[in-house]
Every structure is written in structure tokens, then in C-alpha cells.
Amino acid sequence: MKTDNERGLTLVEVLATVIILSIISILAWSIFFQGTEYSKKAVSKNQMQQEANIIIASLNSIHKRSIEYSIDSSNCKLSVQYTTQSTTKTEVFENSQMCIQANDFTITPKTTDADINITIEEKGRPNNKIQINSLLSRLKEEKK
Numbered sequence: 016m017k018t019d020n021e022r023g024l025t026l027v028e029v030l031a032t033v034i035i036l037s038i039i040s041i042l043a044w045s046i047f048f049q050g051t052e053y054s055k056k057a058v059s060k061n062q063m064q065q066e067a068n069i070i071i072a073s074l075n076s077i078h079k080r081s082i083e084y085s086i087d088s089s090n091c092k093l094s095v096q097y098t099t100q101s102t103t104k105t106e107v108f109e110n111s112q113m114c115i116q117a118n119d120f121t122i123t124p125k126t127t128d129a130d131i132n133i134t135i136e137e138k139g140r141p142n143n144k145i146q147i148n149s150l151l152s153r154l155k156e157e158k159k
Contacts, residue, residue: 056140059137059140060145062113063113063135063136063137063144066110066113066115067133067135067145067147070093070108070115070133071147071149073095073106073108074095075149077095077097077106078122078129078151078152078153079153080099081097081098081099081122082098082099082124083098083122083123084097084098084122085097085121085122086119086131088116088118088119091109091113091115092107092108092109093107093108093109093116093133094106094107094108095108111138112137113135113136113137113138114135114137114141115133115135116133116135117131118130118131118132127152127153128150128151128152128153129150129151129152130149130150130151131148131150132146132147132148133148134147135147
């Protein structure tokens with residue numbers, strides 16, 4: 016017996032359509048999440064770079080105006096104890112989302128230049144980090 020009503024879809028056509036749509040959806044989903052992950056990492060690196068710039072600018076200012084100072088890096092924070100004129104002050108650089116480390120050193124009145132290496136890493140992702148190497152300098156005071 017022959018019927019003229021053949022307007023439906025076969026099971027094979029439905030399964031093929033579902034499989035193709037599933038593959039396309041999985042690809043789109045993975046591309047979306049890779050993009051958002053890359054974006055988060057880029058934003059984090061930008062924030063770490065800005066934090067490093069602030070620290071370097073502050074250290075440069077301390078280096079130029081202080082008689083002597085020392086830098087101590089521990090527990091993901093950077094402490095600078097410095098002496099200006101007759102006052103001793105301490106400045107601490109820390110961030111709840113970042114671990115800040117630097118090489119420890121002490122600057123005396125005779126020191127004019129100091130190399131500093133700062134490493135900042137994200138606390139949630141230790142492999143997401145930046146390193147900044149900088150030279151702090153000041154003019155030598157001439158003896159009269």
C-alpha cells in the first residue's frame with residue numbers, strides 16, 4: 016500500500032541534526048569560555064602592571080628624598096622603612112588579590128643607585144605573574 020503523506024522526518028535525519036547542533040554548540044561554548052578566561056587574565060596582568068608602576072614610583076620618591084632606607088619583602092607584602100631628616104617612617108605595599116615580592120636590601124647615605132626586582136603574582140593563579148626590574152637613582156651630594 017502506497018501513501019502520499021510523506022512530509023515527516025525520519026529518525027536518522029533528526030539524530031543527524033541533533034548531533035550537528037551539539038557539535039556547533041560545544042565549539043561556540045568553548046570559544047566563549049576561552050575568551051572570557053583570556054580576558055580575565057589580561058585584566059589581571061594590567062592591574063599587576065599598574066600596581067608595579069605605583070610601587071616603583073613610590074620607591075623612586077623614597078629613594079630620592081630619604082637618607083637611608085631598607086626594603087623587606089615577606090608574606091606577600093613589601094615594607095619600606097626609611098629615614099628623612101630626623102623622622103623614621105614605614106610604608107607598606109600590599110594587595111589582597113596579589114602577592115608582592117622584591118629583593119631585600121638596605122640603602123645607606125653613600126648609595127646613589129639601587130637595582131630592584133619586583134615580582135607580582137595573582138594569588139588565585141600563581142602562574143599569572145609579572146616581573147619588573149628597575150634602577151632607582153639619585154644625585155650624589157657634593158661635600159663642601
